[in-house]
Amino acid sequence: MKRYLDLFLTMFKIGLFTFGGGYAMIALLENEFVSQKEWIKKDEFLDMVAIAESTPGPIAINAATYIGYKLLGFVGSLTATVAICIPSFVIIYAISLFFDAFLSFTLVAYAFKGIQVCVIYLIFSAGLKMLRQIEKTVFNIVIVMAVMACMITFTMFGVSFSTIFIILISGGIGLFVYLVSLFGRRKEAGE
Numbered sequence: 001m002k003r004y005l006d007l008f009l010t011m012f013k014i015g016l017f018t019f020g021g022g023y024a025m026i027a028l029l030e031n032e033f034v035s036q037k038e039w040i041k042k043d044e045f046l047d048m049v050a051i052a053e054s055t056p057g058p059i060a061i062n063a064a065t066y067i068g069y070k071l072l073g074f075v076g077s078l079t080a081t082v083a084i085c086i087p088s089f090v091i092i093y094a095i096s097l098f099f100d101a102f103l104s105f106t107l108v109a110y111a112f113k114g115i116q117v118c119v120i121y122l123i124f125s126a127g128l129k130m131l132r133q134i135e136k137t138v139f140n141i142v143i144v145m146a147v148m149a150c151m152i153t154f155t156m157f158g159v160s161f162s163t164i165f166i167i168l169i170s171g172g173i174g175l176f177v178y179l180v181s182l183f184g185r186r187k188e189a190g191e
Contacts, residue, residue: 003072004079010037011064011083018060025060026126039067042133049130054167060084139177143170 010032018025026049033039033048040048052062061081068080095102102108134140147166154161 004076007068007071007076008079008083011068011080012086014060014064015084016087025063027122027129029060029063030126030129033067039071046130046133054171139174143173
């Protein structure tokens, strides 16, 4: 029962103290899962982020479900998912009751502007941290550079292109390279 409580409180804390959605949560998720709790290793964290990002639903919920299942099975995944969702649900529900009055406060408006800047920093910081941790192979560098070039180009020219397609294309290229290398190894072994 203590492990379930620890999992619940950790996910509740992540849900309560992170702003800006899943990408902003990546730095906090890594700190909690890898550094403090040591529930997973850095390599597995990168894999978890890739899976959580490419599956339907918010990245934080997908990550919580993954960690909960890894640690405590189905009940753990349910515990982690509910715990990470409760703070957002309660806060959004409370704000919705007083939304118009809430936004009319000058202090609240300025607080949200400050939070927006912080969210940009958190996303950028998480991206740089993941970039430093990724294995430096030619393939990985080419993919990162190509994705960055696409994102910058699309932004500059106002092209509407979903990041989902970029994820799918990158995953397809990775799968193709893997299958080609697998075929090459089998061909060498057969000779």
